[in-house]
Amino acid sequence: MGLEAKLTQDGFITTTIDAVVAWARKSSVWPMPMGISCCAIEMIAAADPKYDIARFGSEVMRFTPRQCDLMIVAGTVTYKMAQVVRRIYDQMPEPKWVIAMGACTSSGGMYRSYSVVQGIDQFLPVDVYAAGCPPRPENLLNALITIQEKIGKTRARDFQDIIQPKIEIANN
Amino acid sequence: MEKVHNVYSDEKIYKKLLEDKNVTVDDALDNEMIINMGPQHPATHGVLRIVLRLDGETVLKAVPELGYLHRGYEKMAEDMSFIEFIPHTDRLDYTATLCNNVAYVLAVEKLAGIEAPKRAQWIRMIVAELARIAAHMVAIGTFAMDVGAVTMVMWTFRERERIQEIFDRLAGARFTTSYTRIGGVAADLDEVTIKMIKDFLDSFEPVLKDMDNLVLHNRIFIERLEGIGILSKQDAISLGITGPNLRASGVEYDVRRANPYLFYSEVDFKIPIYAEGDSLARYFVRGDEVRESVKILYQCLDKIPKGEIMANDPKKVLPHKTEIYSRMEELIHDFMLVNFGINPPVGDSFFSAENPKGELGFYIVSNGEGNPWKMKIRSPSFCNLQAISKLCEGAMISDVIAIIGSLDPVMGEADK
Amino acid sequence: MEVKELIINKVKENIGEANIEFVDAIGDFSIIVKKEKLFELAKFLKESPELEFVMCKDVTAIDWATRKKRFSTVYHVYSFKLNFTLRVKTNLVVEPYKVESVASIWESANWYERETFDMYGIEFVNHPDLRRMYMPEGFEYYPLRKDFPVMGIPGSLPLPQKPE
Known part of the structure; x- marks a missing residue:
């Protein structure tokens, strides 16, 4: 490996903290599997032995939003569910990214009806849209790689003016 | 935020939860507490939400709340032609897409009086049984994962992938297949696919044995399921439970046997029944059903005749693509069918088929036009979920997971 | 045929011929019953030892969207003994659209009636727990009525705001 050769030669590497942090972040993206409908099954398929999402450092699917930095919204988001998706997004620590997996999530897809949100970008900032209904696991992996590229380019100053969101707790 | 709070209020759920209790300000809930489970929860199989009232770890009352995946199928069906709705049936019970396809086209064919050719019907049986295996693989895998056996989901999904490869070749899509057509199927079953199915079946039997060995020698698995969530025969019938859950309670009812459609009367299979009615019995029924499906598949592959795969009824059945591009008549028919629909006679019909989750019924009301006047989907998961509040009462909180997993609801079809 | 005759005879005997109508079409057998007699018929169908639905x-x-006959409620009941699925229909003509709940006879009707209430706004009298099934509690419309647009009423279901 290149790293060992460098370390035995000089004992140090010159780089920026920004680059190291971005590299670490992108190599172990922990997804929050927001599995809502059909796409959730393909998301599990992406984690199973054949497609093996672990190759990309993202096998740690955590069902609690507080440990995650990537939300995969997999499935049709209805108006009733939108409140929940948004609240879970708010609970994730910064910095965070969102994949809109599948046609329904991206644009409402084939569901032009009274109860389906026509695209989650109406209430969430989406980073990558994965096409397909549902996308094949390969496509989800492709979306993950795209996110990793995006994360790799981030620098500390990108997150300087993050305002912590106000979580409104309904008093019922 | 004022309006948001109003529309999505949970007031009535809590009212229902506390209906048999007078809550005062001094003594709000004694030692009891309310826990909200879902809609985002790893073990609720999608977006089921259950609000539980607990005394320590014992569940006193459970109120399930649905509708987080309500996509308005029945409304959309009124707005589209019968042919257009086929892709939507994929997404009902998304673990067994082909079973839904088959049930839906059979319902429309019953209404419109079309009969598919024999070969098409045998192919439909083959794909429906393959889909049943695929669905039970998800059911068993996620069920075992929920109660702690994570390896199981890897093994079952490995097998499921192989079935999906067959679908990929046969229907052109691995997951949302939309393979059946009104009056037949979209593509013929060729030799390569038959060989793939045979290879799969041959190697599947030992894998099933391995799976059973993996969990049934595990004391944790057994102890978390045995005697948990017992559903009596009486309750199961009066709650309208169908499918494996009903058979685990000792009722020998299978639509394939009671009311045979396709050629199920010509194949030999057993209906597995268990009298216990607990979660473990529901696990066993699914395992046995998969073995019966394998048996049916072998017979189907032997008996499948040669012949056409689409009915010869140009006013109602879509012509083949190559004919549309080369002949005028077919082009006109295709145009008429796609734009104005198949216009079944005025009337209503109810057809139900045995799906992996239970009895999937379509009640279609036609007023003679191209799109249905009303379509009601009788989804098995919806009915099976009705048992949850009864089963959870008096159980421990960890049993709730086992109960949901054993009932195996799919929210796409429960919420419609 | 035997099963249908048995049902016809038994039902005629016990509910009265004037209140019912039998239809046998497209492979399904249905009974159309007057609204007032629905509960009685349901109770009879379940408890009669010969039928056991x-x-x-x-x-x-069904929303017929006409002034003369606005709604029909449809019940599908099954008898293990006869291996037969029977359809029972009743017409709701005048407002307010109310019908006696059968949830006390068949437990499974509980959720189905809630669903029908949610979608059509038909009130089931004496239902133990008549809440909306799918739509949020504060929703004001009934989606499956024919006068409700497929894309819904704008603004009736608010979305959370997009974060900056």
Whole structure:
């Protein structure tokens, strides 16, 4: 490996903290599997032995939003569910990214009806849209790689003016 | 935020939860507490939400709340032609897409009086049984994962992938297949696919044995399921439970046997029944059903005749693509069918088929036009979920997971 | 044929010929009953020892969108003894659209009737727990009525705001 050769030669590497942090972040993206409908099954398929999402450092699917930095919204988001998706997004620590997996999530897809949100970008900032209904696991992996590229380019100053969101707790 | 709070209020759920209790300000809930489970929860199989009232770890009352995946199928069906709705049936019970396809086209064919050719019907049986295996693989895998056996989901999904490869070749899509057509199927079953199915079946039997060995020698698995969530025969019938859950309670009812459609009367299979009615019995029924499906598949592959795969009824059945591009008549028919629909006679019909989750019924009301006047989907998961509040009462909180997993609801079809 | 004759005879005997109508079309057999007699018929179908329609498979409604006959409620019941699925229909003509609940006879009708209430706004009298099934509690419309647009009423279901 290149790293060992460098370390035995000089004992140090010159780089920026920004680059190291971005590299670490992108190599172990922990997804929050927001599995809502059909796409959730393909998301599990992406984690199973054949497609093996672990190759990309993202096998740690955590069902609690507080440990995650990537939300995969997999499935049709209805108006009733939108409140929940948004609240879970708010609970994730910064910095965070969102994949809109599948046609329904991206644009409402084939569901032009009274109860389906026509695209989650109406209430969430989406980073990558994965096409397909549902996308094949390969496509989800492709979306993950795209996110990793995006994360790799981030620098500390990108997150300087993050305002912590106000979580409104309904008093019922 | 004022309006948001109003529309999505949970007031009535809590009212229902506390209906048999007078809550005062001094003594709000004694030692009891309310826990909200879902809609985002790893073990609720999608977006089921259950609000539980607990005394320590014992569940006193459970109120399930649905509708987080309500996509308005029945409304959309009124707005589209019968042919257009086929892709939507994929997404009902998304673990067994082909079973839904088959049930839906059979319902429309019953209404419109079309009969598919024999070969098409045998192919439909083959794909429906393959889909049943695929669905039970998800059911068993996620069920075992929920109660702690994570390896199981890897093994079952490995097998499921192989079935999906067959679908990929046969229907052109691995997951949302939309393979059946009104009056037949979209593509013929060729030799390569038959060989793939045979290879799969041959190697599947030992894998099933391995799976059973993996969990049934595990004391944790057994102890978390045995005697948990017992559903009596009486309750199961009066709650309208169908499918494996009903058979685990000792009722020998299978639509394939009671009311045979396709050629199920010509194949030999057993209906597995268990009298216990607990979660473990529901696990066993699914395992046995998969073995019966394998048996049916072998017979189907032997008996499948040669012949056409689409009915010869140009006013109602879509012509083949190559004919549309080369002949005028077919082009006109295709145009008429796609734009104005198949216009079944005025009337209503109810057809139900045995799906992996239970009895999937379509009640279609036609007023003679191209799109249905009303379509009601009788989804098995919806009915099976009705048992949850009864089963959870008096159980421990960890049993709730086992109960949901054993009932195996799919929210796409429960919420419609 | 035998089963249908048995049902016809038994039902005629016990409910009265004036209140019922039998239809046999497209492979399904249905009974159309007057609204007032629905509960009685349901009770009879379940409790009669010859028929034993013990399982209620489905309850739904149809919106005919005409002034003369606005709604029909439809019940599908199944008898293990006869291996037969029977459809029972009743017409709701005048407002307010109310019908006696059968949830006390068939437990499974509980959720089906809630669903029908949610979608059509038909009130089931004496229902133990008549809440909305799918739509949020504060929703004001009934989606499956024919005068409700497919894309819904704008603003009736608010979305959370997009974060900066």
